Amino acid sequence: MDKLAEYLQIPFVQHALIAGVLIALCSSLLGVTLVLKRFSFIGDGLSHVAFGIMAIAAVLRLSNDMLLVMPLTILCAVLLLRTGQNTKIKGDAAIAMISVGALAFGYLLMNIFSTSGNLSGDVCSTLFGSTSILTISKKEVLVCIILSIVVVVSFILFYNKIFAVTFDEGFARASGVKAGLYNLIIAVITAVIIVLAMNLVGSLLISALIIFPALSAMRLFKSFKSVTICSAVLSLICALVGILISILTGTPVGSTIVATDAAGFLICWIVGEGLGAKK
Amino acid sequence: MSLITVKNLSVGYEGKAVEEDISFEVGKGDYLCIVGENGSGKSTLMKTLLNLVESISGEILFGDGLKKNEIGYLPQQTQVQRDFPASVTEIVMSGFQARCGWRPFYTKEEKQEALAHMERLAILPLKDRCYRELSGGQQQRVLLARALCATQKLILLDEPVSGLDPKVTIEMYELIRELNKSGTTVIMITHDIEAALRYASHILHFGNRIFFGTREEYMESDEGSFFLQRMEVRKNG
Amino acid sequence: MGARSREWKSGMEREWSPIIDGFEGKEKTMKKINNRVHHGNKSIALLCAFAAFSLAACGDSDGGVTMGARTQNSTATVNDLLQAGLEEQQKTSISTPDPTSTPTPTPAPVEDGGWPSEPDKPDENAVLSTTEGIDIDLTILSSTMVYAEVYDMMSVPENYLGKIVKMEGQYSYMADESKGVEYHACIIKDATACCSQGLEFVPNNPEACPVLGESVTVVGTFDIYFEDDYGYITLRNAQVL
Numbered sequence: 001m002d003k004l005a006e007y008l009q010i011p012f013v014q015h016a017l018i019a020g021v022l023i024a025l026c027s028s029l030l031g032v033t034l035v036l037k038r039f040s041f042i043g044d045g046l047s048h049v050a051f052g053i054m055a056i057a058a059v060l061r062l063s064n065d066m067l068l069v070m071p072l073t074i075l076c077a078v079l080l081l082r083t084g085q086n087t088k089i090k091g092d093a094a095i096a097m098i099s100v101g102a103l104a105f106g107y108l109l110m111n112i113f114s115t116s117g118n119l120s121g122d123v124c125s126t127l128f129g130s131t132s133i134l135t136i137s138k139k140e141v142l143v144c145i146i147l148s149i150v151v152v153v154s155f156i157l158f159y160n161k162i163f164a165v166t167f168d169e170g171f172a173r174a175s176g177v178k179a180g181l182y183n184l185i186i187a188v189i190t191a192v193i194i195v196l197a198m199n200l201v202g203s204l205l206i207s208a209l210i211i212f213p214a215l216s217a218m219r220l221f222k223s224f225k226s227v228t229i230c231s232a233v234l235s236l237i238c239a240l241v242g243i244l245i246s247i248l249t250g251t252p253v254g255s256t257i258v259a260t261d262a263a264g265f266l267i268c269w270i271v272g273e274g275l276g277a278k279k
Numbered sequence: 280m281s282l283i284t285v286k287n288l289s290v291g292y293e294g295k296a297v298e299e300d301i302s303f304e305v306g307k308g309d310y311l312c313i314v315g316e317n318g319s320g321k322s323t324l325m326k327t328l329l330n331l332v333e334s335i336s337g338e339i340l341f342g343d344g345l346k347k348n349e350i351g352y353l354p355q356q357t358q359v360q361r362d363f364p365a366s367v368t369e370i371v372m373s374g375f376q377a378r379c380g381w382r383p384f385y386t387k388e389e390k391q392e393a394l395a396h397m398e399r400l401a402i403l404p405l406k407d408r409c410y411r412e413l414s415g416g417q418q419q420r421v422l423l424a425r426a427l428c429a430t431q432k433l434i435l436l437d438e439p440v441s442g443l444d445p446k447v448t449i450e451m452y453e454l455i456r457e458l459n460k461s462g463t464t465v466i467m468i469t470h471d472i473e474a475a476l477r478y479a480s481h482i483l484h485f486g487n488r489i490f491f492g493t494r495e496e497y498m499e500s501d502e503g504s505f506f507l508q509r510m511e512v513r514k515n516g
Numbered sequence: 517m518g519a520r521s522r523e524w525k526s527g528m529e530r531e532w533s534p535i536i537d538g539f540e541g542k543e544k545t546m547k548k549i550n551n552r553v554h555h556g557n558k559s560i561a562l563l564c565a566f567a568a569f570s571l572a573a574c575g576d577s578d579g580g581v582t583m584g585a586r587t588q589n590s591t592a593t594v595n596d597l598l599q600a601g602l603e604e605q606q607k608t609s610i611s612t613p614d615p616t617s618t619p620t621p622t623p624a625p626v627e628d629g630g631w632p633s634e635p636d637k638p639d640e641n642a643v644l645s646t647t648e649g650i651d652i653d654l655t656i657l658s659s660t661m662v663y664a665e666v667y668d669m670m671s672v673p674e675n676y677l678g679k680i681v682k683m684e685g686q687y688s689y690m691a692d693e694s695k696g697v698e699y700h701a702c703i704i705k706d707a708t709a710c711c712s713q714g715l716e717f718v719p720n721n722p723e724a725c726p727v728l729g730e731s732v733t734v735v736g737t738f739d740i741y742f743e744d745d746y747g748y749i750t751l752r753n754a755q756v757l
Contacts, residue, residue, distance in 0.1 A: 010665075010668075011660075011668075012664055012665075012667075015665075016664075036364075038362055063583065084684045113381065125711055134660065134661075134663070134664030134667070135663075135664055135667040135668070135671075136349075137671060156383070157383040158383065159378075159383070160372075160373070160376065160379070160383065160384065160385065161376060161383075163365075163369065163373055164373040164376040167363060167365055167370060167373060168354065170331060170352075170354050170428075171352050171374075171425070171426075172373070172376060172377075173329075173330075173331055173332070173356055173374075173575060174329035174331055174350060174352040174354075174435075175348055175350065175352060175374065175376065175377035175429040175430075176346075176347055176348025176377040176407075177376045179661035187523075218364050221364060222364050222365075222408075222409030222411075222412070223364060223366035223369055223407075223409065224363075224364055224365045224366070224369050225364060226364075227364045243418055245659055246658075246660050247658060247661055248658055248661045249658055250658030250661070250662075251660065252660070252706075253286065255340065272454075
C-alpha cells in the first residue's frame, strides 16, 4: 500500500491513470451502442485498419502520426458503417476483408520499408499496447483529455438520438430523424476512441475495451440509461484496477486491463444469473 | 384535400418493381387496410410512404398540412429489439425524436405527453419495466405509444397483430379503432381480411389486380365477394 | 529537453533499441530530435542518416553501426553505404572488436567472472550500496514501472539531474575507439518483453562489471552530457555492486 501511494506521486503514473481512465470511459460509452447495433466487429476492424495506417505513418516517418491516423481511421469508420448497413453478409465479409487486409499490409509495409531493426518490438507494442500508456507525454495526455471531453459531451448531447437510432433505425428514419447523420457521428466517435485506445491497450485488444463493459452491464441492468452508466463505471474501475495491478506486479498494461474487464464480466454474469434465478 | 394522394406509384427494391401502378387516396380520419398475399408489395409500399425506400416511378403527395415527419410508424418486430436493454419509458419517449431536431433533451411537456399516451394504452404501470420482458401484446402497445408520440395525425401499422394470441389480437384491433375514432388516420397492413372488413373504411387489395375503394365497394367487387363467399361457406359449413 | 541513448547490445542475438521501440516510440524519438535537441545547421541528410541509425536498433538489422561486444563474436554485418554515410557525417563509427582479446581497455584483474570484488572506493564519490541516499531505486520497482521510469528519465532528464539512481539489468558495453571512449550500460526491458532501453553509466569500478549479458546492479548520479549535438543521459560516479 505504501508502495502504491509512492507510485501515485510519480507524474507519469498520474498521467497514465488520467489518460487510461478517460479512454476507458469513452470506449465504454459507445460500446453499448456498438454491441446493440451488432457493430462489435467494427471496433475490431477499425483497430486493424488503424494499425495499418500507423504502419504507413511509420514508413513515411511522420513526426506526428496522429495527423494521418486520425482522419484516415475516421474515413474507414464511415466506409465500414456504410457497408455494414447494406446486405448483411456482404457487409460482414467486407469488414473482415478490410480489417485483415489492413493488418497484413501494415505488417508487410513495416517489414519491407521500416528501417527499424526491432520489428517485433514495433509490432508487439502496437498490437498489445505494451507500456505506451505509462510513457505518454504531457502533450498527449492533454490531447487525450480534450478528445475525451469532446466524446463525452457529444455522447451526452446525442444520447437520445443515439438511443433512437440504435433501438429502431427504421422508425427513427420514418419519423424524420436524420439517422444517416447520427450513424456517421457514431462512426466518427468510434474512430476517435479507437485511435485513443491504441495507446492504452494496443490495437488487438481494443474491441475488448469496447465490448466487455457493455456486455457486463447488460447482465445486470435493463434500461438503456442504466446499462450505459453501469458500463461506464465498470470500464473506469477495470481500467484503474488494471493499470494499478500492472504497475504493482509488472504485468503488461493492456492485457492486464482486458483481463480485469473479463473478470468484471464474469462477476456480472454470475450476479446477473443469481438475480435472474431469484425471480 | 386528402392527407396522402398516391398516383401511378411503382414500388420495389433496387429498381425492380414489386407492384406497379398503385393509386389511392387517404383522407383525414380514414382507416385504410392494405391486404394481399405475402410478397405482394404491401410492406414495400409502406416503406415507400415512409421514405425508407425510394419509389421507382409515380408520385406521393402529402396534403392537408401533413409534414413528412408527422407519420407514426409501428414496424414489424426486428431481431435487434428482442434483447435490447430499454425501459418502456425510454422507448416511448424516443418517438419525440423527430420533432426534437437538434434539441438534445426532451422537455417536461413531452414527458407529460408520453405518460398520457401510456395511460391511454394502459401501459402506464409498465413504464419502468424492461421492454424485452414484456408480452407480445404489451410490446406492441409500447410501440404504438411511441408512434403516437411521433404524431397523432397519421399512423402506419405493419402487421400489428402478427404473433399475438386471439384475445390480445382483438384488444389490439379495438385499441386501433379507438385511436381512429378520436381522429387519428390509420393505414394498416394485414393479411387478416376479416378484420379489414370489420374495421376499415377503405381497402387497398393487392392481388391479380389492384383494388382500391371503400369497404362497401370492396364487398361488391370480385375480390371482396370471392372472400365473402368463402366466409359464408365457412360459417355455414 | 530529451535525451538519446546509444544502441546497446544485450549479449543476446538481437540488439535492443535503446530508445523506446515500437513506432510510437520512434515517432517520439524523431520528435525529440526535432524539438528538443539542438542541432544547429546540420543538414537534413544528417538527420536522415541519424534516423536510420537510430531506428536500426535491433533484430538482425544490418543497417546499424558495428559495435563492440566484450564477449561476443561480432556477427553484425555492415551496410556499407549506410555505414559510410554514418562514418562521414556522424563520426560515431566503432571498431569491430577482436573476439579473442580481452576487450576491457583498462585491464584489471577480474575475479570470479567479473562479479563484484572489493570496490576501491574513490574518496568522496563512494556511493552507498544500501538504500540510504538513493533517490530512485529501480530495483524495487515492477518491470512495468522500471521501463516507464527509464522512459521518463529520457524524455524529461532535467527532472532527474543530480538524483542518485540504483538500477539493475543486463550489462552491455560498447567502445568508440576513434575517440577512445567506452560506454557501459544497463539494459531494461518492459513487461511485454518487446521493448527495452539502455541506461548508460560511468563506473568507478569497471573491473567489477560482469560479462556481457549478465545481470548488473549499479548506483550512480544522474547526469546529462552532450556529444555530437545530442543529449545523452548517464549515471556518473557509478558503483557496480
